[in-house]
Amino acid sequence: MKKQVFAVVSSLALATSIALPASAAGNHPGTPTQQTYNSSGFTDHEQLGKKLQQLEKSSQGLVEVNVAGQSNKGLDIYQARVGSGDRVILIESEIHGNEKTGTEAILNLLSYLGSSNSPQAKKIREEVTLVTLPKMNPDASELDRRGNAMSWEEVIEDFPQLEGAAGPTWNHYYDRSLQGDDYTSQPGFDVNRDFNPDLDYVPQAEDVPGSSSEPGWYLTPEAQTVRDVYKELQEEFGKVDVFVDLHHQGLYYVDGTSEPVTLSLSGQFVPDPSSKAGEKYSEYAGNYNYDFSRQLNLAAYDALQEMGNSPFDNITLYSQGLDLPGTALGSFALNGSGTVLFEVTGQTQSMGQKKKGMLVKAVETGLTGIIEGVADGSVEELDAERYEEIPETSYSPGL
Numbered sequence: 001m002k003k004q005v006f007a008v009v010s011s012l013a014l015a016t017s018i019a020l021p022a023s024a025a026g027n028h029p030g031t032p033t034q035q036t037y038n039s040s041g042f043t044d045h046e047q048l049g050k051k052l053q054q055l056e057k058s059s060q061g062l063v064e065v066n067v068a069g070q071s072n073k074g075l076d077i078y079q080a081r082v083g084s085g086d087r088v089i090l091i092e093s094e095i096h097g098n099e100k101t102g103t104e105a106i107l108n109l110l111s112y113l114g115s116s117n118s119p120q121a122k123k124i125r126e127e128v129t130l131v132t133l134p135k136m137n138p139d140a141s142e143l144d145r146r147g148n149a150m151s152w153e154e155v156i157e158d159f160p161q162l163e164g165a166a167g168p169t170w171n172h173y174y175d176r177s178l179q180g181d182d183y184t185s186q187p188g189f190d191v192n193r194d195f196n197p198d199l200d201y202v203p204q205a206e207d208v209p210g211s212s213s214e215p216g217w218y219l220t221p222e223a224q225t226v227r228d229v230y231k232e233l234q235e236e237f238g239k240v241d242v243f244v245d246l247h248h249q250g251l252y253y254v255d256g257t258s259e260p261v262t263l264s265l266s267g268q269f270v271p272d273p274s275s276k277a278g279e280k281y282s283e284y285a286g287n288y289n290y291d292f293s294r295q296l297n298l299a300a301y302d303a304l305q306e307m308g309n310s311p312f313d314n315i316t317l318y319s320q321g322l323d324l325p326g327t328a329l330g331s332f333a334l335n336g337s338g339t340v341l342f343e344v345t346g347q348t349q350s351m352g353q354k355k356k357g358m359l360v361k362a363v364e365t366g367l368t369g370i371i372e373g374v375a376d377g378s379v380e381e382l383d384a385e386r387y388e389e390i391p392e393t394s395y396s397p398g399l
Helices: 045-058 101-115 119-127 138-143 152-158 221-237 279-284 290-307 328-334 349-376 384-389
Strands: 063-070 076-082 087-093 128-133 242-249 263-266 315-317 338-345
Touching (some): 045 063, 045 076, 045 101, 063 101, 063 221, 076 101, 076 221, 087 349, 101 119, 101 128, 101 242, 101 338, 101 349, 119 128, 128 349, 221 328, 242 349, 263 290, 263 349, 290 338, 290 349, 290 384, 328 338, 338 349
Parallel strands (some): 087 128, 242 338, 263 315
Antiparallel strands (some): 063 076, 076 128
16 A cells, blocks of 8 residues: 655745756765755745744644754754654754755645644654754855855864864865855855764864865864754664755766656765775674665655656666765764665756745655654565665766
């Protein structure tokens, strides 16, 4: 029997545009190549605070909202939580501030779970604790850009032991334009390269500038906030069962075809610590559960396949064989969480509101598959090897 999916509970006015890369060869997940976004019509930071307050009130407390931390510029980073189950799902959106469809999907899910008395909603609330960070990089979101707003000088103020280091770190944008944004007058970091599998790591000068295949530092208050939420959930529940990160990507194709990808999924961000390639992560070998990550991705993939028809049928695997311990996904996978990356294709204004709403629904549908699968335990019955059968992403059409 096909599972039901959550209804879209509000009408979304969405608008975004992306100047797509001529070639994306060599990109890592989320790495921009000549991409620019216009995100008018999405929920901004002030609106998010009001919507979350309304959800908390209308749900009569089923949705719990609090401030998890502050951005570098002092904006609140909101956390919204629903459910009381033993299995914990942590979802974040807008770690890159111009990648916004995930935020709208999260708000829809919170509204449904906070208001519905259906057996499905009750089951989820009983079995799962869903914790969300709907806009975890608000400075970047308000600037409508990828990176946060933080200079290397501010880092030195916070971490004086880095004075004289060979900095700044490799993920710091300064003296440059990226995606049409000016990082010369207002530098910032790619926050999704600022994570470290050692959740108690303290920045050291010898670890600067680092690289994409090395852990990050928790220099930014945004990454620190996510880390702290993760650690608090570990203390409360013993572990964070699932971590999902919601992103956007450029225009890619289903491998061997000229069909543009709607959404890419992935559960692999570091090599298996028990393998030769992952020897440097051997201390985490007892935590890492790649099969569970693959099952979670399959739960999302299957839910999207059940929807049928474009845009729900062009779902692919993002780049595999990655070694990105500085991402939240890589760090939390090594700490025992099943991990899922969502990369929604870039959409242009010419696609119209209906198309954009369908892309939000695609994220919502995939998340539904994961949440339901965890709630009823069916995700663990999936054949993890089927993950390898998901079509791959190609950087150019297969003509």
